[in-house]
Amino acid sequence: MKELEAKIKEIIPMTHNVTSFRVEAEGEIEFKAGQFLQVVLKTMPELKRYLSISNSPTEKGYLEFTKKITESDFCRTLKNLKPGDYLKIRYPFGKFTLDESFYKIAFLSGGIGITPIRSIAKYVVDKNLSTDIVLLYANRTVEDIAFKYDFDQMRKQCPRLKVIHVLSESREAVEYKSGRINAQIIKDSISDYSERKFYLCGPPAMVEAMKNILVTELAVAETSIITENFQGY
Ligand SMILES: Cc1cc2nc3c(=O)[nH]c(=O)nc-3n(C[C@H](O)[C@H](O)[C@H](O)COP(=O)(O)OP(=O)(O)OC[C@H]3O[C@@H](n4cnc5c(N)ncnc54)[C@H](O)[C@@H]3O)c2cc1C
Numbered sequence: 001m002k003e004l005e006a007k008i009k010e011i012i013p014m015t016h017n018v019t020s021f022r023v024e025a026e027g028e029i030e031f032k033a034g035q036f037l038q039v040v041l042k043t044m045p046e047l048k049r050y051l052s053i054s055n056s057p058t059e060k061g062y063l064e065f066t067k068k069i070t071e072s073d074f075c076r077t078l079k080n081l082k083p084g085d086y087l088k089i090r091y092p093f094g095k096f097t098l099d100e101s102f103y104k105i106a107f108l109s110g111g112i113g114i115t116p117i118r119s120i121a122k123y124v125v126d127k128n129l130s131t132d133i134v135l136l137y138a139n140r141t142v143e144d145i146a147f148k149y150d151f152d153q154m155r156k157q158c159p160r161l162k163v164i165h166v167l168s169e170s171r172e173a174v175e176y177k178s179g180r181i182n183a184q185i186i187k188d189s190i191s192d193y194s195e196r197k198f199y200l201c202g203p204p205a206m207v208e209a210m211k212n213i214l215v216t217e218l219a220v221a222e223t224s225i226i227t228e229n230f231q232g233y
Contacts, residue, residue, distance in 0.1 A: 033123035037091035058126035096228035110138035113202025203233035
């Protein structure tokens with residue numbers, strides 16, 4: 001585990017309630033796409049949260065984390081920070097990473113659970129890996145989709161990346177599926193689902209529900225499922 005006194009380089013609003021923070025990280029910053037870090041705010045007592053790294057190791061010079069902004073003390077302090085301010089970063093942690101021997105993978109995610117997936121997808125695209133990816137990404141409305149522009153750009157660059165947005169409260173355009181991620185949507189969107197390794201990320205209740213659908217309704221082996229639980233939601 002490493003510790004970094006990191007200067008905030010850039011703060012990027014992603015949606016109405018999600019913000020990305022980039023901190024300077026020059027030199028040898030080693031992490032794998034999909035891992036997470038711990039942000040420690042310089043308060044008394046210290047406020048800290050585990051957050052996934054949302055950039056890819058191919059994007060050099062900074063580490064990015066992306067926080068869903070809530071009313072917590074942690075978020076209130078974070079929101080007041082400006083470029084040039086410092087915070088402490090401990091990294092890297094976690095095993096929600098790409099196994100390059102998997103030729104076909106599928107990501108199932110909702111809301112803020114997209115952060116490590118964005119990192120892995122960007123890594124695959126930048127490295128021009130042969131990994132074939134389908135992402136099913138659930139949100140309430142179009143306005144809640146984080147990293148939409150990034151994924152649109154990545155899809156243009158990489159024909160092996162398919163992104164399907166599933167919206168529970170909106171029926172506005174044919175490019176989106178309406179409803180929630182369920183067995184039927186998985187079967188319709190990922191016809192070769194039985195050949196894929198599944199990566200699930202989001203709040204624990206959502207991850208559990210997705211896993212249940214895969215195992216009990218679609219007979220996907222538990223060994224083909226890799227999960228990351230965002231404890232705290
Ligand atoms: C591996 C991992 C990766 C994550 N990645 C992201 C991410 O990319 N983006 C994101 O927004 N969130 C992520 N989370 C969730 C994040 O750590 C926070 O739990 C969540 O954002 C809620 O914190 P809050 O300050 O907004 O709300 P709060 O209301 O403060 O948190 C909700 C509840 O969780 C408790 N809690 C939160 N964090 C901790 C902790 N570290 N230890 C003990 N209790 C805690 C709080 O006390 C409270 O009861 C991740 C969590 C994990 C475990």
